[in-house]
Amino acid sequence: MTAILSAEALRYAFPGDVTALDGLSLSVAAGESLAILGPNGAGKSTLLLHLNGSLRPQGGQVLLGGAPVGYSRKALTAWRRRVALVLQDADDQLFAATVFEDVSFGPLNLGLSAAEARARVEEALEMLSISDLRDRPTHMLSGGQKRRVAIAGAVAMRPEVLLLDEPTAGLDEAGSAQLIALLQGLMARGMTLVFSTHDVELACALASRVALFRAGQVVGQGAASDILSDRAALTQVGLAPPLLYDLALRARDLGLLDPTAALPRTRAAFEALLQGWAKR
Numbered sequence: 001m002t003a004i005l006s007a008e009a010l011r012y013a014f015p016g017d018v019t020a021l022d023g024l025s026l027s028v029a030a031g032e033s034l035a036i037l038g039p040n041g042a043g044k045s046t047l048l049l050h051l052n053g054s055l056r057p058q059g060g061q062v063l064l065g066g067a068p069v070g071y072s073r074k075a076l077t078a079w080r081r082r083v084a085l086v087l088q089d090a091d092d093q094l095f096a097a098t099v100f101e102d103v104s105f106g107p108l109n110l111g112l113s114a115a116e117a118r119a120r121v122e123e124a125l126e127m128l129s130i131s132d133l134r135d136r137p138t139h140m141l142s143g144g145q146k147r148r149v150a151i152a153g154a155v156a157m158r159p160e161v162l163l164l165d166e167p168t169a170g171l172d173e174a175g176s177a178q179l180i181a182l183l184q185g186l187m188a189r190g191m192t193l194v195f196s197t198h199d200v201e202l203a204c205a206l207a208s209r210v211a212l213f214r215a216g217q218v219v220g221q222g223a224a225s226d227i228l229s230d231r232a233a234l235t236q237v238g239l240a241p242p243l244l245y246d247l248a249l250r251a252r253d254l255g256l257l258d259p260t261a262a263l264p265r266t267r268a269a270f271e272a273l274l275q276g277w278a279k280r
């Protein structure tokens with residue numbers, strides 16, 4: 001595995017001696033979609049803030065493309081061009097008057113020509129399906145629209161890695177489904193994603209790999225299909241398998257499903273299983 005971004009033995013405590021990262025190590029491979037999965041307070045947001053240099057570790061180090069990162073202004077600017085972070089609350093991220101201006105901010109700051117910046121903005125708006133919102137005031141958008149504008153602003157930088165903190169938090173079912181489809185589209189274009197969540201269904205829909213977090217440490221990691229169907233591993237972080245896996249595991253326990261058969265990850269795959277059982 002070629003690590004594009006990695007954390008080695010990171011330690012970080014907030015004032016008051018609140019340990020957020022407790023010797024945490026993790027690598028991100030190019031082209032993968034990594035879910036940082038764990039309960040509230042496990043250290044997920046703190047890790048993401050370290051992965052784009054917004055926080056500096058008190059112990060350990062972050063490596064980008066295999067080399068330790070620097071924290072000078074110049075080094076941080078170069079780093080954030082390659083690794084973009086989308087915050088959980090879009091209101092913390094959006095500040096320009098209109099959607100177009102907001103998404104333009106990053107590309108213009110890169111020193112690109114107006115024409116090149118515009119092309120990148122158009123592309124990002126298109127990728128997030130918000131071209132029609134381009135002239136709208138950012139403060140008059142819905143939560144889901146704001147989230148997409150914030151992601152477009154990050155995508156317009158053409159980063160190598162996109163970090164997303166709880167990308168579907170606060171969205172309704174339709175808004176979540178739409179955002180998941182858009183993020184799947186970014187993955188299909190080869191974007192490397194790292195996202196934090198406590199939602200096993202989101203991890204199931206979007207992750208190729210999952211790292212389980214608890215108390216500032218990684219307590220398990222592996223292919224999404226392995227981790228998300230591992231009841232014991234999920235239980236140690238207070239979670240249970242996603243619904244489809246849970247039902248399929250139950251079917252396996254009842255002898256309905258061959259123990260070596262792959263578990264269904266989508267509704268369509270589960271439906272195919274049901275059709276097979278109906279024919280028996």
Ligand SMILES: Nc1ncnc2c1ncn2[C@@H]1O[C@H](COP(=O)(O)OP(=O)(O)OP(=O)(O)O)[C@@H](O)[C@H]1O
Nearest residue numbers: 014015018019020039040041042043044045046047
């Ligand atoms: N600004 C802060 N000041 C003090 N303590 C903080 C601060 N931010 C986070 N913490 C603490 O650090 C620990 C890790 O928090 P973090 O936000 O990284 O967890 P998380 O896994 O992202 O949680 P959530 O799912 O609730 O967003 C928690 O104990 C939290 O209370």
